[in-house]
Amino acid sequence: MLKKAIRTHEFIIFLILVALSLVVGIINPAFFSVSTLFDTLRASIVYFIMSFGVLPLMIAGGVDISFVAIAAMTSYTTHMFLLKLGYEGGTLLYFFIAGAMGLLAGLLMGFLVTRFNLPVFNVSLALYTMWYGFNLFFIGATANFDLPQGTVGYYARFLVTAKDPYVGQTGLHVSIIYAVVVGVFVWWLLKYTIIGRGLFAIGGNKEVAIRSGFNVNFIWMVAFALMGVLSAIAGVTQGFLSRYFNPVLFITQPLDVLAGIILGGASITGGRGTVIGTALGVLLIQIINRALILTGIPVQWQKLVVGIILVVFTSIPAIRAQRARRLRRTTEAA
Amino acid sequence: MAEDLLRAEHISKRFGGVVALDDVSLTIRAGEICCLVGENGSGxxxxxxxxxxxxxxxxxDIYINGHHYKRLTPIEAIHEGIQVIYQDFSLFPNLTVAENIAINELLASGKQVVDWKEVEQIAREGLARINASLPLDAVVETLPAADRQLIAIIKALLANARIIIMDEPTTALTQREIQALFNVIRELKQRGLAILFVSHKLNEVMEIADRTVIFRNGKKVLDQGAAGLDIPTMAYYMTGRRLDTSAVTFEKIDETAPPLLRVEGLxxxxxxxxxxxxxxxHEVLGVTGLLGSGRTELALSLFGALPADAGRIFIEGKEVVIRSITDAVAHGIGYVPEDRIREGLFLDQPIADNITVTLIERFLRRLGLLDLRTKSAEAERWIRHLEVKTPSGELPVKTLSGGNQQRVVLAKWIARSPKVLILNGPTVGVDVGSKVEIHELIRQLAHQGMGILLISDDIPELMQTCHRILLMRAGRIAREFRREEITEQALNAELVAAATVESR
Structure with missing residues (x-):
């Protein structure tokens, strides 16, 4: 059992995370601090939420990049709308309105994919462009820094606080709870529901999934709706954490998020992927970001490093398969 | 007399203008293995x-368990206990054995939440039904075809099947696995299930059938108990012609001539x-052995796809180095792969392009442009020469039947006139009629002076084409036979003996 756990993809990613942290910590001891831990987690929260939303789609074999645009569209539109109304309340209404919009955006995409049997990636490419265009054309083209009274202090609302020798008072933001709740929910959905198993089934062999009696279109719709809602939550959370709402939020990030999911062991062709792996993949990318800053390596190196790790990781299954084939031959020949 | 589980009476079916079935009746009885035999396109x-x-x-009309159906839906068929095991086994490659076995039951229960203990229990019960033992948490894609087939059979049993239809079930199996499958089928028969075994491998039909039904061109041409039926009779009913394989003439080989291909210590x-x-x-050399005996690796190695680690290769007396497919092609070696769909053809591309792809540099003009007229003339020549049955060379290859597709793969390599042609399972999945024609073609090629290495585990095929046969076992050449020194039965026994040695 233990031996099996050690051979999993998640464990390898975890080892890389630990090794990387050790190296960075030795070069710059400032890395081993509570504040680094809290900051890394804070920066990861929205990526956790978004990637947990995209993971079920990828397991079913659909590659989406429009989630970032949904995050931007729902959060920015909600903010500008409430600002016009003179809303001064708390964050909750933001999540509800944006969440509902995200749900609709997800269902729209699901409708296009299931009704017309279109490839997910093509639809998402169109919607990615469309939602950003919608923001810039109808809502506004500049970032907005005016927050309602009830949400101003939210960026510094901490779950736990600690004293850090380097930076003084530091805290872990409460929205980490959202990421954890979402993660547990998606994990449960994938492992313990017929919908979740259906996602794996569709990603494994769509024809057989249909023949076996999975309600394939319904399962797709659920996955798209979930992606839409979680993207909206991530967009709003990002707005409050950074204290401004941006019409082109995350516009350069969709591939970084997908990279995290793939690093975490999900297959772009579907059928494979875990919540734990995805979380570790997202964390790894965040730590690489930080590590390069703390060790004084130019930031430009970040993309190169992530790229190299991705190349290595995407080749691992192929190398393993080759070795397994050779081993099988040898045992038969022995 | 056993109970009739299913009677299909006077069935006709047309697709557009094509008559697929013409007034055909079929009865399936409990506790009987009925083999349905026919060429591709026989209905x-x-x-x-x-x-x-x-x-x-x-x-x-269709009568199942006494119920009369004018039109039958897939759901009704399943409720009546009819289960079809298709060639792809209809499994999820990325899921575990347990989940694959249990998935239908889970879906049928209508529950939305998965209880993994229940999944495991269903899987255990399923395995117990055929006394199979498979690792429950193994991912299906890591299992050999035989195990995947067992899972498909278990799924059918768990769906309360009374009639199990197996569509070409032995295609992906080795000799040993086929025997294991037959044991399972006989076991199911003992329990009163009806098996409809659909195949065109006549030696398997001989072995397993209680009753044999043969279709030809949409008509039933034979329906009788297996006793007293022999392979030539079945082949006659299948093809409508006598396939005379006894009077094959073999090309004479000049024993004193230097070898075309010599391999040392590879x-x-x-x-x-x-x-x-x-x-x-002029020689056809057979290489046989079980899957995993190294026969396919040897072929791929000579073709440069899996370059050898040690040893020497000589072509026409000169030592050559084959490190890549390009090297092999340059030295005049051609290769017809085992899996023509995946490795041998561009299915969506025109037949003509598939044939000329290995010759493409011959049609280059100045500026690197292609001379399309010469190219299509060359393709037409090969289509005629190899009698590929198609209205036009511009149709995609996937419109052809298996036997004709195989001709296109052959044409593609023969067109280059290689010195040595390696054929890996050239008639796998090809019906009897086309098979005989492909054998004839192999003999013709040998007549023209090619040296042919035929990798196959089809013993009659080896006996009808090869001068000598090498038997591989555990990666080594175990025996060498001259065709005239051995009979089919003896060769079969050698092959099975190899199986028992390896399974230890």
Whole structure:
């Protein structure tokens, strides 16, 4: 059992995370601090939420990049709308309105994919462009820094606080709870529901999934709706954490998020992927970001490093398969 | 007399202007293994789809367990206990054995939440039904075809099947696995299930059938107990002609001539060890052995796809180095792969382009442009020469039947006039009629002076084409036979003996 756990993809990613942290910590001891831990987690929260939303789609074999645009569209539109109304309340209404919009955006995409049997990636490419265009054309083209009274202090609302020798008072933001709740929910959905198993089934062999009696279109719709809602939550959370709402939020990030999911062991062709792996993949990318800053390596190196790790990781299954084939031959020949 | 579980009476089915089935009746009885035999296009697939509810017949009646159906839906067929095991086994490659077995039951229960203990329990019960033991948490794609087939059978049993239809079930199996499958089938028969075994491998039909039904061109031409039926009779009913294989003339080989291909001590670690042989012009040399005996690796190695780790290769007396497919092609070696769909053809591309792809540099003009007229003329020549049955060379290859597709693969390599042609399972999945023609073609090629290395585990095929046969076992050449020194039965026994040695 233990031996099996050690051979999993998640464990390898975890080892890389630990090794990387050790190296960075030795070069710059400032890395081993509570504040680094809290900051890394804070920066990861929205990526956790978004990637947990995209993971079920990828397991079913659909590659989406429009989630970032949904995050931007729902959060920015909600903010500008409430600002016009003179809303001064708390964050909750933001999540509800944006969440509902995200749900609709997800269902729209699901409708296009299931009704017309279109490839997910093509639809998402169109919607990615469309939602950003919608923001810039109808809502506004500049970032907005005016927050309602009830949400101003939210960026510094901490779950736990600690004293850090380097930076003084530091805290872990409460929205980490959202990421954890979402993660547990998606994990449960994938492992313990017929919908979740259906996602794996569709990603494994769509024809057989249909023949076996999975309600394939319904399962797709659920996955798209979930992606839409979680993207909206991530967009709003990002707005409050950074204290401004941006019409082109995350516009350069969709591939970084997908990279995290793939690093975490999900297959772009579907059928494979875990919540734990995805979380570790997202964390790894965040730590690489930080590590390069703390060790004084130019930031430009970040993309190169992530790229190299991705190349290595995407080749691992192929190398393993080759070795397994050779081993099988040898045992038969022995 | 056993109980009739299913009677399909006077079934006719047309697709557009094509008559797929013409007034055909079929009875399936409890505790009986009925073999349905026919060439590609004979209507056997249509019949399977009609009795499983996928197609609605234009005319005729279906009676199952005494219920009368004019039109049968797939759901009704399943409720009546009809289960079809297709060639792809209909499994999820990325899920575990347990989940694959249990998935239908889970879906049928209508529950939305998965209880993994229940999944495991269903899987255990399923395995117990055929006394199989498979690792429950293994991912299905890591299992061999035989195990995946067992899972498909278990799924059918768990769905309360009374009639199990197996569509070409032995295609992906080795000899040993086929025997294991037959044991399972006989076991199911003992328990009163009806098996409809659909195949065109006549030696298997001989072995397993209680009753044999043969279709030809949409008509039933034979329906009788297996006793007293022999392979030539079945082949006659299948093809409508006498396939005379006894009077085959073999090309004479000049024994004193220097060998075309000589291999010395060729070794690929994990594949084969210390393989040496000679191949002369005009000679057909068979290489046989079980899956995993190294035969396919040897072929791929000579073709440069899996370059050997040690050993020497000589062509026409000169030593050559083959490190890549390009090297092999340059030295005049051609290769017809085992899996023509995946490795041998561009299915969506025109037949003509598939044939000329290996010759493409011959049609280059100045500026690197292609001379399309010469190219299509060359393709037409090969289509005629090899009698590929198609209205036009511009149609995609996937419109052809298996036998004709195989001709296109052959044409592609023969067109280059290689000195040595390696054929890996050239008639796998090809019906009897085309098979005989492909054998004739192999003999013709040898007549023209090519040296042919034929990798196959089809013993009659080896006996009808090869001058010599090498038997591989555990990566080494275990025996060498001259065709005239051995009989089919003896060769079969050698092959099975190899199986028992390896399974230890």
């Amino acid at each position: 056997k697939s249509t019949m399977i789809k009609i009795i499983s509810g996928v197609y609605t017949p234009d005319e005729g 070794t690929l670690h994990g594949g084969f060890y210390d393989v040496s042989f000679e191949l002369k012009a």
